Amino acid sequence: MPLAAVFLVTVPVFLQAPWVRVAPMAAALFTIPLLTVALLLERHGRGDWQALGVLLVGFSGSWLGGSLFWGWCRLHPVLHLPLESFALPLALAGLGGRWRLAGGFYLASLLGTAATDAAIAASGLMDLWPQVLNAPLAEAPQLLQEAALQVLQPWPLTLVMLAGALLAWIGLLLWRRGGPWRVGAAALGTTVAVDALFLLAALLSPQLSGLI
Numbered sequence: 432m433p434l435a436a437v438f439l440v441t442v443p444v445f446l447q448a449p450w451v452r453v454a455p456m457a458a459a460l461f462t463i464p465l466l467t468v469a470l471l472l473e474r475h476g477r478g479d480w481q482a483l484g485v486l487l488v489g490f491s492g493s494w495l496g497g498s499l500f501w502g503w504c505r506l507h508p509v510l511h512l513p514l515e516s517f518a519l520p521l522a523l524a525g526l527g528g529r530w531r532l533a534g535g536f537y538l539a540s541l542l543g544t545a546a547t548d549a550a551i552a553a554s555g556l557m558d559l560w561p562q563v564l565n566a567p568l569a570e571a572p573q574l575l576q577e578a579a580l581q582v583l584q585p586w587p588l589t590l591v592m593l594a595g596a597l598l599a600w601i602g603l604l605l606w607r608r609g610g611p612w613r614v615g616a617a618a619l620g621t622t623v624a625v626d627a628l629f630l631l632a633a634l635l636s637p638q639l640s641g642l643i
Contacts, residue, residue: 436536437620459499461494466488485529506561515541523538546597554591576634595626598622599620
């Protein structure tokens, strides 16, 4: 299941993000067959297949929240976390029963999103968010590279490194607890890796900003 969680964290980066830009409604409606498959696996599957179904339930919540924000509200970063956290009460309730994997994955993904947004805001980059996303494709890479270079300044870089270290530490604690908690640990670790990958890409190959 931790490997499945790693895969599911990377899917929105390389599949959902470009899909939402082209066809936001289709991406959002994809939640329906995704959740249907998840519930069927949870109800009729056995062993790892049943666990995968539970995990996909949590992923469905992350997918829908991401589709709603990136499809219609991406120019308003203040709405990012509220939309991504729409299923927070359900995820918290699920931690106490058979939906623990779903709740753990969703909450870990949400924590990674919150930490990333907080680091962006504290680094003074939040104003560049709508500028990059609203810029013509020919200009967006340059703006993204400027934002990445700003991250390399002492104060923003310190904040980003502290945020990454905090997520890694929380992930380590979850991993040591074992069992379903390792799904959350894998999600947090992958979030740190993906954020680092995007920072590196923005510095070295800013034309990859089309993935956002």
